[in-house]
Amino acid sequence: MTELTGATGPLDGVRVIDLSTVVMGPYAAQIMGDLGADVIKIESPADTARVGHYRTTPGMTPLHLNVNRNKRSVALNLKDETERATALELIGTADVVITNMRPGALSRLGMNYEDLAEANPGLIYAHAQGFRGDSELAGHAAYDETVQAASGLVDIANRALGKPVYLPTILADKVSSLTIVYSVLAALVHRDRTGQGQRIEIPMTDTLLAFNLVEHLAGHVFEPPQGQTGFALSMTKGHQAVRTKDGFACVIPYNPQNFRDFFAAAGRPDLAADPRVNGPAVDSADHEALAALIEECAPALTTAEWAEVCAKHSIPMAPVLELDRAHEDPYVRDGHLLDTVEHPTEGPIRAIGIPVRFAVTPGSIRRLAPVPGQDTAEVLAELATR
Template sequence: MTGPLQGIRVIDMTSVAMGPYATQIMGDMGADVVKVESPEGDVFRYAAPAKHTGMGAAFINFNRNKRSVVLDLKKPDDVQSLLALIPEADVLVYNVRPRSMKKLGLDFDTLQALNPRLIYCGAYGFSEKGRYAGRPAFDDIIQAMSGLASVQTNPVTNEPAYVNTILADKTAGLTVAYSVAMALFERERSGKGQSIEVPMFETMVSFGMLEHLAGSTFEPAEGPMGYQRLMSKWRRPYRTADGFIALMPYTTAQWQRFFRLADRPDVAEDPRFMDPSQRSQHINTLYGMLADVVALKPTAQWLELLASADIPHSEVFSLDTVVADPHLADVGLVQQQEHPTEGPLKTIGIPVTFSRTPGSIRRLAPNLGEQTAAEIAQDWAANKAMRTD
């Protein structure tokens, strides 16, 4: 085993995407992650496509570096089996509603009595401190409530839209991962565990409003909400004479070089666009000009011109193109693995590198109930020397 979290033991009582993404990151970084599932298993197991029932592609991609234990927490004996793991655990992550955890006898106060060093992290829709506590939440709901769907509004149809990835789930999952890591760091100083709450709604409002609070940052407001550059109807992949490119001159020098390439020296010297403050006020006009200019030349010519002028740009990759990208091949991010039951798999590796304690993929996603709680308890008891404390 390698990784900065080597020896850390994580009980993962989460399903679908937010929690599993967080605990997979911990597993990639060396933690021993035990996924506790109901007899039916994580519902994400059944998301198509799949070769075998219960091992869907999305589940596989969110649950490597874990072991699976089946416990029916409606049964007192199975609750006791889980409680038996707590004294040797470092972290428990759950997305069950806190009231349900308390009803099961798995609340923080009860578990802290068994293990004062336990990091106890709840990841769910809304903070328990507000009126939305306990409401069900999924990625689409949080995208809508956080304002994210609103800022994706189509300028032609005036209809809000979701981002076509489970952005709220994964952003909250990243927040869980760094929050737990910080709590583990603090524990090294204090010797004490603590309870953490990571609510999706509040996390995504914080995430989105950093730039979109905009003029409302000030009292009284200095303008509307919404970062104007991002809200421009022209901000999109630009149509060339035969396709599309992504293009983003940002500094004054880059804008001047672009319009000189486009044989528009008049725009390159226009005072509205040369000062960053002025440019931000006329960004919609500027992006409109850019769109008109880009449409006049084919993609290959633009790629050559923009590269020679050192202006940020890219082709617009399809998902297939991304996976086949030669740079990603250079760094080994897209990997081929052999799963014990699912056969050859394409998997996305670990994007972060550590010079001394690199993460690793040690096991692929588990089948439901590959281990038992008793086996885990015996393993942890026999390997106390692996603990970092």
């Protein structure tokens, strides 16, 4: 059982007010908490992350436990004038506010950037929403699936897989979370240099479109276009993990020597002599046919045998991690990426580790996700003494 730590990280001394719900904003605020910030979550029971299955305590769902650690929870009804005034007083003590409320709701509550910056000019105000505020779609409802569609990701999946599927992960939310974090950190650097706070807008659709186009703009980088959009390798049919003798693995021969070594290990010297893998580079036009040959040859060895072969010949390879057994995987276990901790109300739970390693100011898990309103009295008592 892993113990919590009181260690502080590089954001020690920074106060973040989390006015967000579901995943995008809360995950961003949690990352800042992991890095040492004092994160105060102002919440009502309406947070979607708290809706769903729980073990013992209402609201203590897996999603909530995964995006709200290293925070203190303060229950305030922002529609109540007195409690809203308390929230505004708390925001006056903050360095950062993160919110994904719609602009109309923020205006009605008096919580737009302009409202808050008047009393706290150094405030960094991160507002995440589905679409740009100056677009005709501003204020429209947006979910991860709608953003995957609006950003071109569904088209990429359709062209690669033949079906306009959504990726089975909330990619738009989580990429936007990371974008919130780096944007806020950049704004804090600027404020430390100049004393000037600012509003940051993080539109999910714009964020994911920029993310997708890094490789998939491809031939349309040039004007006029010099080829199609879409990154050739990842759009190839058969670009998938392969079945080995005893499981599944990702085996990605990358250059001609990788292919020759792979085919030789599979007992196919005829393929090792194939002209397609004996030139200066592998032609993108051959990717689909070669992917089919990898799939055909992979069952010759077990996953462990392929791991040994690929390590010897520097062929990119990884076994397919089964999530149900992730906590048993040596890499996950040794890196403390999924440790068991004792939650005050939920008992033993698995906590996702902090993936980034700081040599001098490491992040830490100091608090596990709170019960709704758990820290209201503590935080308001501190506020009264400021």
